[in-house]
Amino acid sequence: MAKEIISLQPEIVWKHFYALTQIPRPSKSEEKIEQFMAKFGRDLGLETLIDEVGNVIIRKPATLGMEKCKGLVLQGHLDMVPQKNSDTKHDFITDPIDAYIDGDWVTARGTTLGADNGMGVxxxxxVLESKNLVHGPIEALLTSDEETGMTGAFGLKAGLLKGDILMNLDSEDExxxxxxxxGGVDAxxxxxxxxxxxxxxHAAYKLTVKGLKGGHSGLEIILGRGNSNKLMFRxxxxxxxxxxxRIASVDGGSLRNAIPRESFAVVTVPSAQAEKFETCVVKYQAIYKKELSLVEPDxxxxxxxxxxxxxxxxxxxATKITNAIYGCPNGxxxxxxxxxxxxxxxxxxxxxxxxxxxxxxQCLLRSSVDSAKDDLSEMVSSVFELAGANVQLSGGYPGWKPDMNSTILTHMKSVYNKLYGRVPEVKAIHAGLECGLLGGVYPNWDMISFGPTIRFPHSPDEKVNxxxxxxxxxxxxxxxxxxxQK
Known part of the structure; x- marks a missing residue:
């Protein structure tokens, strides 16, 4: 399948994307991809460095006659979300992604594809490799650990980059x-x-909620998909x-920024209740399937x-835990x-x-209004504190306030219209792009984000058009x- 993928157009992009699928790069385990990218830059003869938090920065000079253009920072993140189906054997630390072409899409067998943000990278x-492109001064900013904590964006130092415009290539609708x-915060x-x-x-049983679609907890929370943890505790x-x-153990969901698809539990019930209990599970499966029939058919x-x-x-x-999780806001x-x-x-x-x-x-709370994010944090905290839990809020990051008078926005609307005969839609996104954090470190940057069409990121159904x-x-x-120009 490698030959088919690297033969897709434009080959200069697809060959690099396929190379990225062959390098394990789950969040928090990015040493291999950092070294790969550093070698890539140095082999091209470009100034390359890795900062103290694992961000890779590569500089490429302007082409002849473009030296007076504003400096451009092309930005993407190196890590990927490691999600797989329970019946898929895959070790994200050691195994490459098994990517393949499925009609008009490229996807992966049983795992996330890593198009988020592999296509941007x-x-x-x-751009860095091409000898034919015309461009001004370019800095590539390839950040670490975006998916589980935005570590690279949080740790980026002021003064390290010289550009005037940030292009984030981590959006998912062409x-x-x-x-x-x-913005967001972890609870x-x-x-x-x-x-x-x-x-x-007592008799013991294993309960399993599965077959849900899951997905990105920012982009796809609006779709009303089932949450396996909420269903289990209901x-x-x-x-x-x-x-x-009685609850013996529970294990539901996998990542803070992915809607949970599967939950498992071991429980016990009095043997005299066993038959009624088994019937009750069948009853609740029917209830869940009826309620979620359109969004969760499987x-x-x-x-x-x-x-x-x-x-x-x-x-x-266990009663306090059950009541708190059942009562916790979600969606x-x-x-x-x-x-x-x-x-x-x-x-x-x-x-x-x-x-x-x-x-x-673990919960991830998001809002484009800082006061609403704070209010939601207190709301969730109050539910669990009433039940006697310890609650810690951490990893908070700001949102990115739209600037409808942005120079790069005006420019890119014009370019798209000339190229494709229509004006692109201008939007904000309910997800944690790194722009909010990066703009705090470099407040002079004019920022924009765009990318190809990716569906179902953060889930094994992830695919890129x-x-x-x-x-x-x-x-x-x-x-x-x-x-x-400047």
């Missing part, structure tokens, strides 16, 4: 220009619990009251007998008044897991030719 590599994004919640002996006369609340359910909620666990979570704490909280159709504020109850006397919950990559590349090339 590949385009930057193509023909759209993004001029604003939401890290923990309950301490004691383990109790499994009550006498059932817990009912079954605890009606059938004496949803399943199943029960299977299993061996008795060594212990269960103490019941008083879209408010739509934007300023930009119709845009989510303003949302939250994703992303991760729930128990281990060694602790139950950990082949035709859109060519349009995205041609647009970038034409824009480079006419960057305004």
């Amino acid at each position: 590949a385009a930057i590599m193509a 023909g759209e220009l993004y001029v604003g994004c939401a 890290n919640i923990s309950f301490n619990y004691k383990e109790e002996v499994v009550p006498a006369g 059932f817990f609340r009912h079954a605890s009251k009606e059938h004496g359910l 949803l399943s909620f199943t029960v299977q007998k299993t061996d008795l666990p060594k212990s269960v979570i103490e019941n008083s704490v 879209v909280i408010r739509m934007s008044d300023a930009m119709p159709g845009l989510v303003e504020t949302s939250t994703n109850l992303a991760r729930v897991f128990s281990s060694d006397g602790k139950l950990i919950i 082949i035709a859109s990559v060519a349009m995205f590349w041609n647009y970038l090339v034409e824009t480079l030719k006419s960057i305004p």
